[in-house]
Ligand SMILES: Nc1ncnc2c1ncn2[C@@H]1O[C@H](COP(=O)(O)OP(=O)(O)O)[C@@H](O)[C@H]1O
């Protein structure tokens with residue numbers, strides 16, 4: 001890859017021009033400022049990712065992101081009041097709620113304290129340095145989206161779960177985007193899970209339709225030895241939004257980590273997962289489901305680094321693609337030479353509901369160890385006509401027969417969610433999507 | 441009940457049914473026998489409404505109404521049921537969910553009230569009991585991992601629950617041992633009645649010892665080439681299909 005950057009796009013120029021002022025106004029002690037500057041320099045050198053950058057081959061951000069937008073400000077009381085009307089997809093969930101509006105943690109809409117957990121406001125921590133020693137170390141890839149977030153991160157939370165704590169309820173991070181003007185939003189969350197602790201972390205992302213706002217969020221999870229973590233992310237951003245999301249995790253010995261990303265509405269989204277195996281006997285399960293229509297574009301990109309022996313990884317991605325929508329799955333699994341007895345299985349499956357729907361699959365295994373069991377597969381096609389006929393011959397009208405099959409298809413990924421209320425909420429979202437398709 | 445007139449059907453430019461005529465009266469059990477490849481499954485699919493076929497000519501009338509114009513689900517709601525020769529596996533769709541969806545969809549199409557969950561459960565339990573289908577099988581994905589015999593029993597369960605008026609059994613006997621054959625046949629015989637007709641497709645006479653037909657039709661080369669009473673089945677058993685292969689060729 002050549003490092004020669006072509007002429008800058010207006011969005012790149014605007015981002016570069018905005019940094020000096022942002023660096024002064026955004027929170028951060030000297031250490032954080034240095035971190036922001038280093039990240040900014042990486043971005044400045046590479047620019048926005050485009051299709052000649054191998055990792056971004058199918059998602060040309062340089063083309064998609066025409067303008068840079070002004071940074072979102074902390075929400076006013078009126079803004080928060082207006083957001084009260086947005087339906088909560090996890091309304092039924094008994095959870096510790098934390099609300100982040102336009103990239104800013106809102107204490108008045110968040111739990112104050114959780115037993116066994118230290119909760120901090122990220123913006124405050126960026127200034128004081130409290131609890132952020134490992135910030136920026138979970139996803140170390142040389143990636144422009146990550147770099148942009150590090151340069152411009154505004155707020156969020158730092159969650160420290162103490163050793164051995166088994167949380168009785170999920171921690172629910174609700175991210176809302178306000179307003180009728182498009183802004184750029186850079187939230188960041190850092191979660192540290194102490195040895196032997198267990199936790200369920202839920203994210204929901206919502207914003208208004210018709211507004212081309214841009215979100216670039218990062219969630220870092222440091223999973224100590226023998227931790228048990230379930231992470232679920234619902235991406236229900238507005239239908240004109242561009243959403244970039246990075247999940248970085250560093251896994252300690254015998255940690256079990258499950259993460260599922262569920263994509264509904266945004267115009268363009270990319271969810272990238274960076275997972276590093278830093279101990280033996282780790283179990284990682286990364287999955288995703290996307291329901292896409294119109295001109296939506298959804299990219300799931302994984303980078304799984306088996307850096308220790310006896311690790312297990314499972315990846316299952318399900319795309320349902322209608323109209324002219326585009327799905328992307330890129331899964332790179334690296335098995336280092338030392339990582340003997342690694343057991344990895346990756347699968348991507350897509351159902352195309354229209355002739356104009358597209359799925360791009362790029363699974364990659366890079367194996368340097370000799371005693372491993374690794375495999376991957378990808379399927380892509382229309383709904384099985386024979387199965388549809390079987391259901392219709394039993395009296396199910398075509399839309400219902402299709403909905404039943406699609407719900408079952410997506411259900412194979414949702415099954416991985418251990419918390420019943422969370423799984424049922426996503427099943428309800430699926431039904432809602434299928435219903436709106438059936439009556440269109 | 442069912443009247444098929446001069447039915448001509450092809451698939452992928454291959455002519456399969458060549459002017460087939462068949463009448464099945466109310467309450468009649470008609471058997472269709474014929475060599476492999478004679479078009480028996482094609483006939484059953486065309487009646488049920490599978491879309492892959494090109495219909496050049498002919499009519500299929502159910503109580504006087506041409507069903508060829510109807511979608512498969514509308515035919516089902518009108519009372520046509522096909523027990524598949526090879527029932528399909530549908531992973532992720534629990535059998536119970538499927539049964540309920542099918543029953544409610546048909547009732548809705550006919551303008552009937554929804555069945556209460558209690559009533560639905562009762563009916564399923566009763567019929568599954570008759571057919572020796574254990575409850576845990578009903579919780580699994582439809583037909584997923586079921587043996588051949590279990591799949592055939594599941595087809596009969598669906599038939600019993602949906603209460604169709606015209607039932608097609610496509611080689612329901614194939615792959616069944618004698619015990620399963622008895623259970624399935626009893627299931628069918630329980631459903632016999634003056635308002636319900638059956639088209640029992642089979643390659644072998646054996647099934648017809650248990651489901652005794654009123655009429656037997658021999659199919660060869662996409663036509664009914666001979667019709668008679670139940671004794672015709674025994675005649676075929678003794679002489680084989682060799683005569684018919686040449687007859688229509
Ligand atoms: N999808 C298909 N494409 C092409 N030929 C087919 C197809 N389905 C059936 N046939 C052919 O049609 C003929 C009749 O098949 P079928 O109706 O299955 O016969 P039977 O059930 O009597 O054994 C056979 O020669 C078979 O090969």
Ligand SMILES: [Mg+2]
Nearest residue numbers: 480481525611
């Ligand atoms: Mg057949």
